[in-house]
Amino acid sequence: MLKAKAPGSKLSRPFSVYKTYGQEGFSVVFKVVGENTKAYYYLKKGQKIEFMGPLGQPIPLDYKENNFILVGGGTGIASLMQISKALNEQRKKVDVFLGGHNESQIFGVEHFRGNGCEIRTITDIGPGPGRRGFVTELLEETLKKETTKSAIIACGPKPMLKKVHELAVEHGNECWVLLEEMMACGYGSCLGCAIFGFNEKGEEEVKHVCKDGPAFNSRWINWDKLVPMETVISLPISKKTDTPMKTTLRGKDGRVLELDYPVMNGSGCLDVGAIEKDIVDISHIGALVTKGIKLLPTLGNPTPRICETPNGIINSIGLEGPGVDEFIKSYLPRWRKFNKPLIANISGFTPDEFVDLAVKLSKAEVKIIEINVSCPNITQGGIAFGKDPEIVSNITFRVRRAVGDKVFIIVKLTPEAPDIVKVAKAAINAGADAISLINTLTGMAIDPYTLKFKIGRGFGGMSGPAIRPRAVKLVCDVASANTGVPVIGMGGIDSAEACRAGGLPSIPIHIPQVLLAPEY
Known part of the structure; x- marks a missing residue:
């Protein structure tokens, strides 16, 4: 887990190792989507970042299998690089299917080839000469044609992983998926990174990504809980207009x-x-x-009227x-x-x-x-x-x-x-x-050194x-x-x-x- 100083962010983020450099360290891959990953992006050489790891359990690769298929989507591609290297060292046949929203989200192709893998890529949208569609389409085509069952290892968005699991069950392939969940501690104390599944008796049980993961047998997972039907706020669709921002409150x-x-x-x-x-x-x-x-x-109201709080202020203007x-x-x-x-x-x-x-x-x-x-x-x-x-x-x-x-x-x-x-x-x-x-919201702040209220009235309205x-x-x-x-x-x-x-x-x-x- 890594943690950079980011405004409004208190939690570390879990990452899979993309590449290793012996005693020199390792690299991770991330997509800038919020303040936390933006903070990683702006890090410069020599700056410090909090690090904790490695966490979880080794990925249970069954080297008795001769054929493997690695399916990666988006930033999930990074998690498959070290696996492809380990399989190459065991002289396994490895097919790699990589998908992304566009070509800029597909990376590591040459590194996979360097590990002896056969590569196929696909993107949701253009531009470019490549194939359009979902990475699970490549998997489905291959499973329909293969004569020797391949073990499947996948990492990517949860809906993609669910489809990979369904295809593996349909065609009788062993399948492992690599999962990431938001976690607060990384060592099993907060219990935030829960994954639900079923034991051999069909009874539901819970495991945790930080202790038991990141790899889980796809047949163990309760997919209805991992990928629930999401309720999305529907935005009203209006006719095309020259004043799209105009709003009428009735x-x-x-x-x-x-x-x-x-x-x-x-x-x-x-x-x-x-x-x-x-x-x-x-x-x-x-x-x-x-x-x-x-x-x-x-x-x-009397002064002080304003004081700063984590991610906000308290004011008592009166x-x-x-x-x-x-x-x-x-x-x-x-x-x-x-x-x-x-x-x-x-x-x-x-x-x-x-x-x-x-x-x-x-x-x-x-x-x-x-x-x-x-x-x-x-x-x-x-x-x-x-x-x-x-x-x-x-x-x-x-x-x-x-x-x-x-x-x-x-x-x-x-x-x-x-x-x-x-x-x-x-x-x-x-x-x-x-x-x-x-x-x-009514709030209060006390100076830890003087033990006096930071607001003259003692309390005020918290905002921010x-x-x-x-x-x-x-x-x-x-x-x-x-x-x-x-x-x-x-x-x-x-x-x-x-x-x-x-x-x-x-x-x-x-x-x-x-x-x-x-x-x-």
């Missing part, structure tokens, strides 16, 4: 929110002054969301701001100069304050309001409004009744609600046109990539409930990839230069 009773781009900032992340100074490029933002607006001017009257007078005209849909985020300490805020903004021709129900309810001991479906319903209903049917209302939910779907449905039934989530898995889960819960209104996902969104992982019509992105989640 609320209730015919209310709509038109966005040129399916991206907006999260409340608290962006102030009008930063845009005016060209610190932030808003050309590809579909809507602008204000910082939380309160009824009266607020100085905010909704510092000028109050709604000054906002309407001095700030609203500045926001409107950008000619973007403006979403006014409102934060009240009582249900009456939410209503008063909404009425004042509605009279100022604000057409989109986001109700931040994560605020503490001072009439009930400071518990967040958003934890109680009945209170959320009451606030939403009263705001809707006060502003009429022309205002598009979004209700922003707290991740700390016991049943967030129930809260979302309560808001929608009371008149919400869309749901946005999540707000920050660290909370994204929680955000994705809760957003998925609400979106899967088929409530009939749009869902706007947020929480740790800091890249286009993170937006896509949300799988939603509109994703607020926390401006990378600021990295602040919605204010606590």
Whole structure:
């Protein structure tokens, strides 16, 4: 296992040895797909990397067999190089079938030939003169024609391995597959790299790649668990258009929110002054969301207000701001100069304050309001409004009744609600046109040397990539409930990839230069 210092990555990665160089070391092959493998890519000669190994068990090659077929797909090709060398030293006949998405993913051909192997390659797509298709097609053709059974060893994507296994069973060939699973320790303590299979009595049992692998007899494996039917988020297919990024959020009773781009900032992340100074490029933002607006001017919480945490920050700004009257007078005209849909985020300490805020903004021709129900309810001991479906319903209903049917209302939910779907449905039934989530998670940080809080108030709202898995889960819960209104996902969104992982019509992105989640 190897581990390079990569942002946001704590785990080592398992690799198979590609080539060895005596006492000089060895090489591995990898594909850059994330921050971890990107860190390997940028390593320079002389830099250190954590190493642990070798792990697992020797691959059980049965040298009584005379013929072998090695099947490799993608980066799985690397795992077969040392096997081909060992078989060549035993003077075995070895056929090697290599497949990849394109020709750039097929490597090591000359090294395999140097080990006395017969090579055939195939790619999913072009360009190039080679054959198109799947590597299992080469295996199937060979098994149909062979007169002497070959032992099969395969490494590659799991669906490929499953097909190799099925062909081996169909034609009566012995088959071993080399598996890789994400693991945290590498020596059998975490039990994360589990592989399920059946013993000789047909009873299910579990083994682990780090201790028992990487090679497993394909007939032992429970393939239904290794390659389960995956549920993939289906993206809507629209007609070809000259404005492919244009997004329409359809609320209730015919209310709509038109966005040129399916991206907006999260409340608290962006102030009008930063845009005016060209610190932030808003050309590809579909809507602008204000910082939380309160009824009266607020100085905010004591300092320190911000501290860094692993993969995020904690903030306790306290909704510092000028109050709604000054906002309407001095700030609203500045926001409107950008000619973007403006979403006014409102934060009240009582249900009456939410209503008063909404009425004042509605009279100022604000057409989109986001109700931040994560605020503490001072009439009930400071518990967040958003934890109680009945209170959320009451606030939403009263705001809707006060502003009429022309205002598009979004209700922003707290991740700390016991049943967030129930809260979302309560808001929608009371008149919400869309749901946005999540707000920050309550967090705390303590200085290990002074044992003092890093935040002046003691705690605050945690944001950043660290909370994204929680955000994705809760957003998925609400979106899967088929409530009939749009869902706007947020929480740790800091890249286009993170937006896509949300799988939603509109994703607020926390401006990378600021990295602040919605204010606590």
